[in-house]
Amino acid sequence: MAYKSLLTVMTETRLSRAALNQIIALAEVQDAHAEALCLGVDRSQTGYYYAGANALILQETLSRANAEAAGVHEFAQDVLRKSGVRWSSESGVAQIADIGRHVARRAMFSDLVILPRPYGQDRDAEAEPIVEAAMFEGHAPVLLVPDDAQPLTKPETVLIGWNESPEAMRAIRRALPFLKQAELARIVVIDPPRHGPDRSDPGGMLSQMLARHGVKCEIDVLSKTMSRVSDILNRHATDTEADMIVMGAYGHSRFREAILGGATRNMLEQASVPVFLAH
Known part of the structure; x- marks a missing residue:
């Protein structure tokens, strides 16, 4: 028995590095496939702004989310390409209220989802919904790694x-x-x-x-x-x-x-x- 399909979800690069290192290490020892879902998060709330501002605000936040997704995707590809394991990656943009649907869909077809801890300093609002979506809606087990954790492959x-x-x-x-x-x-x-x-x-x-x-x-x-x-x-x-x-x-x-x-x-x-x- 082994984990053959591994998934990590990234919305930024700093706090996701430990999870990315973990998924690479586990993919190597278990001959598994490592997948990175890189998301830019649109945190705007439609209807919240005054009349006439919605279109401008939405365009700005969407452009920012696309830029974030591209940056995270480039980072993940660079790290995975150097790892030597089988890997794939995909980028996209999701509204924060809808992010769970995207995560759950990928988690459903994964043996294990590896994520950073959702609580602590400098966490974004989507960190907890990502963990919840993987477990409760994607029905996948989740391994949550501390920010400074070394990759764990064979625990004593x-x-x-x-x-x-x-x-x-x-x-x-x-x-x-x-x-x-x-x-x-x-x-x-x-x-x-x-x-x-x-x-x-x-x-x-x-x-x-x-x-x-x-x-x-x-x-x-x-x-x-x-x-x-x-x-x-x-x-x-x-x-x-x-x-x-x-x-x-x-x-x-x-x-x-x-x-x-x-x-x-x-x-x-x-x-x-x-x-x-x-x-």
């Missing part, structure tokens, strides 16, 4: 956030190529339920399933000593020198499914290692 230690949820199990199944290569997968269970079929062996059945895939596992049962689960997982990742965190992504909204839940958002704001997410 992978931390798995396990709470018996369908989202967590889906993330684990999608992350199997990484888990099978890792020297150790640490299944982290925080405050397991006191009642239920797994109360005496939390994480045991998951460990058994992964072992049949050749994954070496250990189970870490932790107390909820901090108010947020994400804080505990991040601290444990630091303590165990984990190279990657695998967890389910959660959507919480009555109006739109694609809103990252609080636990997911907190994790992405703080994690210092790549985070593998699926929903």
Whole structure:
């Protein structure tokens, strides 16, 4: 099992460099195809400006978005051309309210989407919708890499956030190529339920399933000593020198499914290692 179709979405060059390096490194070791979707974002809001100004404003923002797309596309092509991996790239312009449709379409036909973290300094407004569209609408797993991350191809230690949820199990199944290569997968269970079929062996059945895939596992049962689960997982990742965190992504909204839940958002704001997410 390997990832053969890899996608990254770029709307600028500085913060996307780590994700671009990651997709190249993974394409090389897994003999995969790397694809870069380079988008210029039209952030104008039709009808917002005074009468008579709309046409001028829209033309200006569209020209700016086209120039941005061309610059990002040129940068991506230059890096990919020198990499030696199989690659393709495409550029285009999308309105910020419609960017999810373009991303979801490409993500749907990708094994893994690699993106920069959507939170932090100097992030544009489209960073979070791109992540959400890839996961919730494109139904693809996403690997989010920190800005200063070195490309990760074969993690030594992978931390798995396990709470018996369908989202967590889906993330684990999608992350199997990484888990099978890792020297150790640490299944982290925080405050397991006191009642239920797994109360005496939390994480045991998951460990058994992964072992049949050749994954070496250990189970870490932790107390909820901090108010947020994400804080505990991040601290444990630091303590165990984990190279990657695998967890389910959660959507919480009555109006739109694609809103990252609080636990997911907190994790992405703080994690210092790549985070593998699926929903």
